[in-house]
Amino acid sequence: MxxxxxxxxxxxxxxxxxxxxxxxxxxxxxxxxxxxxxxxxxxxxxxxxxxxxxxxxxxxxxxxxxxxxxxxxxxxxxxxxxxxxxxxxxxxxxxxxxxxxxxxxxxxxxxxxxxxxxxxxxxxxxxxxxxKANISMKPEIAAKSAVIESFVQTNPDSRDRMVLPSQNKKGNKLVLIATSTGGPRALHHVITKLPAALLAPIVIVQHMPPGFTKSLADRLDSLSDIHVKEAEDGEILRKGTAYIAPGGHHLKLRKVGSSIVATLDQTNPEGGHRPAANVTFRSAAAIHRVEKIAVIMTGMGTDGADGLIKLKETGVVKAIAESKETCVVYGMPKAAVATHLVDEIVPVNEIAATIVKYLNDKR
Missing domain, CATH: 3.40.50.2300 (Response regulator)
Structure with a gap:
């Protein structure tokens, strides 16, 4: 070499x-x-x-x-x-x-x-x-897509961070995002383009050490229509809010009544990571009567793939993988695609619109 x-x-x-x-x-x-x-x-x-x-x-x-x-x-x-x-x-x-x-x-x-x-x-x-990283992807944020603009026009209060009741007649939905190397920029592309009246909470696992996840949450919150925060132990997840797993902690989800609650712990790292997407995905798989949208974006390694398998085994799940051409490192999405369980492979600037499309699916 x-x-x-x-x-x-x-x-x-x-x-x-x-x-x-x-x-x-x-x-x-x-x-x-x-x-x-x-x-x-x-x-x-x-x-x-x-x-x-x-x-x-x-x-x-x-x-x-x-x-x-x-x-x-x-x-x-x-x-x-x-x-x-x-x-x-x-x-x-x-x-x-x-x-x-x-x-x-x-x-x-x-x-x-x-x-x-x-x-x-x-x-x-x-x-x-x-x-070996791909540095061709421009860091500037693309304009909101036609899908998202249509949603905002239909829900004019969304720009003011008002959370609308779910229009999904089948039940609640949950968005799960996993990313690592290149993730902050990828999240910047995705989260800043989502409308505030999003019909689900978003849970984000970004491989980062303690301290940096709080800065990431604050930065994204200042730039986005949705609310973005670092997840806290025991808090109830709200629609229109994105929760970032704190560095040094696994983020697990559990159902309490009709609510989804975040739980943080410092059990052993998995695959060298804490937080690990596999841990979060597996906990989400145990939550029934909630449809999930799993998104796996740029990053080294395979974190998220095993959790995706578990999600698909236990409920209604739509899986989105970032395409190779926009990944800084095509590791985690490649591993997800290799499971043959990914529904769509899209460039990073189309992920937000794809999330909104699935959230508005009232099948």
Whole structure:
């Protein structure tokens, strides 16, 4: 296998050395240069044309966001952001994902992380995955589709976040979304195009560490007609609201009377993930007389596929997979498609309209 050429950008000489040493331990990675700030990173990206760039969020002279924008404009390249766990750091990381960064990794102990070795394997995995990522999908948000505009015109109060009674005569519905690498940008494409009067709650499992899911929820909420929040233990799910599983917790669903309730726990990770979509999907499969729409979008690995099988075995389920051409990483959707249980394969900018179509199906 040809070595992937990596440019490491960080304002700390110590961190540049540590990151470079960690990556260089893998035989398929060659660190070809390092950059001390955003200006240096852009200059070397243009000169050296690396396969992947690791880019620190917080740098002097030119920060990571500004450097990322110039790199994606002038020399598009897969970028993995390195971030602190501060509120500012998590918010900026989410903006970087929207601007085209493939993935991110949280420094374990702040800007200068002497214990970077703790995340060495994750760093290597993310850099190798980024080298194969699809970065052609534009981060800008497409206009709402004709299906959604028609829904909004029929339900004019939807723009004011008023939740209408379900028009589904067969019973309640539930939307489940699973995603990982490239997920924040994919969710940006989908969630911001859904009408506020959505006829179901949405449950989202995005592979992220603690702290980042709250920033993701707040960011999507500020941009969307529907309400978006981080899920809380014991809360009743409401129509027109999207609930994001908190990093570090599995999100399980259970029926209490006529309501669906969220339950959070910290049982063992599944497939290396907590939250894991398979855990959420399996819990949803045990809820009867509720039709489900399962959506599996961009991400490494196979999370969601086994849960989809369980969903299909136990109830009425429509499954949507993101198509390969818009996935940053075509892993999770590929695994879902391989089950032969997916009803539609659509590009990310058509997923919102497909969800609305199924929610309005009154069969």
């Amino acid at each position: 040809k070595s992937k050429k990596v440019l490491v950008a960080d304002d700390s000489a110590f961190m540049r050395k540590l990151i470079s040493e960690c990556l260089s331990e893998h035989p398929d990675i060659e660190v070809i240069a390092s950059a001390r700030n955003g200006y240096d990173a852009v200059k070397k990206a243009l000169e050296l044309k690396p396969d992947v760039i690791t880019l620190d969020i917080e740098m002097p002279e030119m920060g990571g966001l500004e450097a990322l924008k110039l790199i994606m404009d002038k020399q598009p390249c897969p970028v993995v952001m390195l971030s602190s766990l501060t509120k500012e750091g998590t918010d900026t990381t989410l903006k970087a994902m929207e601007m085209g960064a493939v993935d991110f990794i949280a420094k374990p102990s702040g800007t200068i992380s002497l214990d970077l070795h703790k995340i060495k394997d994750i760093l290597i995995e993310k850099v190798l995955a980024a080298a």
